[in-house]
Amino acid sequence: MSTGALPGFRDFYPEQFAQRAWLFERWRDVARRFGFVEYDGPPLEPLDLYTKKSGDEIVGQLYNFEDKGGRQVALRPEMTPTVARMVAARANALRKPVRWFSIPQLFRYERQQKGRLREHFQLNVDIFGESDVAADAELLAVACEIMRACGLGPDDVVARVSDRRLLTALVRGAGVADEAIPAVFAAVDKIERESQDALVKKMTDGGVPASAAGRVLELVRASDVEQLRTEYAGDGEVIAALERFDAYAELLGAHGVRDYLRLDLTIVRGLAYYTGIVFELFDAKGEFRAVCGGGRYDNLLAALGGVDMPALGFGLGDVVLGELLKARGKMPSGAAAIEFWVAPVETTHRLSAIEVARRLRADGLSVEYPLKAQTLSKQLKAAQAAGARRVVFVGDAFLERGEVEVKDFATGQQQASTLHLLALRAQEHA
RNA sequence: GUGGCCGUAGCUCAAUUGGUUAGAGCACCGGACUGUGGCUCCGGGGGUUGGGGGUUCAAGUCCCCUCGGUCACCCCA
Numbered sequence: 001m002s003t004g005a006l007p008g009f010r011d012f013y014p015e016q017f018a019q020r021a022w023l024f025e026r027w028r029d030v031a032r033r034f035g036f037v038e039y040d041g042p043p044l045e046p047l048d049l050y051t052k053k054s055g056d057e058i059v060g061q062l063y064n065f066e067d068k069g070g071r072q073v074a075l076r077p078e079m080t081p082t083v084a085r086m087v088a089a090r091a092n093a094l095r096k097p098v099r100w101f102s103i104p105q106l107f108r109y110e111r112q113q114k115g116r117l118r119e120h121f122q123l124n125v126d127i128f129g130e131s132d133v134a135a136d137a138e139l140l141a142v143a144c145e146i147m148r149a150c151g152l153g154p155d156d157v158v159a160r161v162s163d164r165r166l167l168t169a170l171v172r173g174a175g176v177a178d179e180a181i182p183a184v185f186a187a188v189d190k191i192e193r194e195s196q197d198a199l200v201k202k203m204t205d206g207g208v209p210a211s212a213a214g215r216v217l218e219l220v221r222a223s224d225v226e227q228l229r230t231e232y233a234g235d236g237e238v239i240a241a242l243e244r245f246d247a248y249a250e251l252l253g254a255h256g257v258r259d260y261l262r263l264d265l266t267i268v269r270g271l272a273y274y275t276g277i278v279f280e281l282f283d284a285k286g287e288f289r290a291v292c293g294g295g296r297y298d299n300l301l302a303a304l305g306g307v308d309m310p311a312l313g314f315g316l317g318d319v320v321l322g323e324l325l326k327a328r329g330k331m332p333s334g335a336a337a338i339e340f341w342v343a344p345v346e347t348t349h350r351l352s353a354i355e356v357a358r359r360l361r362a363d364g365l366s367v368e369y370p371l372k373a374q375t376l377s378k379q380l381k382a383a384q385a386a387g388a389r390r391v392v393f394v395g396d397a398f399l400e401r402g403e404v405e406v407k408d409f410a411t412g413q414q415q416a417s418t419l420h421l422l423a424l425r426a427q428e429h430a
Numbered sequence: 431g432u433g434g435c436c437g438u439a440g441c442u443c444a445a446u447u448g449g450u451u452a453g454a455g456c457a458c459c460g461g462a463c464u465g466u467g468g469c470u471c472c473g474g475g476g477g478u479u480g481g482g483g484g485u486u487c488a489a490g491u492c493c494c495c496u497c498g499g500u501c502a503c504c505c506c507a
Contacts, residue, residue: 007498060431061505078507106507111431113501122507270506315507345465380467393466409467
């Protein structure tokens, strides 16, 4: 075997590149319709940008090295520290709320597995400077509309949503001390991967009373709004959190994406910095990893940049979404397609054919013609292979009257036309 | 970083279980069907059987190492 790309990295041949471009177009289109503007930052950052936030242990997951100037650097594994720095640097000058998005290529040094490579593209959508729950709803609406733009409806994708404040209130209400709450979060985060006994032990080791541990797991698994409302009727903190979720759901109804929504208190998100509503999008059949994840992290900018500003955002990678779309038959083939193949009828018409191609190209149409002398039979085959919709025959009629014959592959019909009419018709169909 | 499974042409797979020069379909290139595609037919290029070492008269096949793929664990931007 010849040496291919590095492990976990991808070559994008035109077919794959077309699919990637198709995805990016949908991401950008939806983000712009929601008023978000695009930014970017450096793909290479100082290593301590990540160790300050996540600790030294993440270095093992990073593509890091020492550059020729002796600096410790890393290929960016996530966009959040970069965007936090950028926003913090101009915190006072930026119009609030800040609505930004980016499509960075991110890197991690890990063994690859299904849905996780060492490199991927991730749409990042963030809102800074707004603490109202309407911002949370706006954010999830963007994610859901992107699913819809890719052909994935509420039957294909579910948005599992939780609120760390609600979970915290429930846990307190069950009699757990504040110091033990992180242990509860850690256990709930693993609820699908570990046994009941292991989860309970994890919590009791963290100072959670055994009775409360079992109760919390029950409540989280049920994730039933009405049950919580009746059982915690006297608990103001829980009721307030439930009311916030009601408002959130109502807003999503107005956004037209409520059918995607499902309260699911097992969603915690691994990162410690989330402070409010958190969510993950999954395929409805549960075959794949999370397609998208995010939430509110109101304290992060203060921690990273010293600027106190509420913030929320999500990341949506190209790998899992691409796998899901392919599995559901929603991903276009990526096959090349052009508008016209210009065919010189005889070799004496080659210069005329190039002139015809030039004029169609000037009208913005995609045009190919044979770069060597070929019989018409060959040209028609080549035209099909190139994905041409129509063939323009350039012969004596062009020299005499400026006319060409146009054959439409879809209908098989052929008729005489002038170049002007040809360009007009093609643009109408485009 | 740890473990399971798997590496034969660009792709999907054969090779009588250790036995001549590793084959086929698809794809690609060329040709025939003699001014109009899809079909059909003919031909061609393309492999250090991932790489290295070992056992053997003989290795794609058995053994070891290594690299890569894949799935899971760890972790989760």
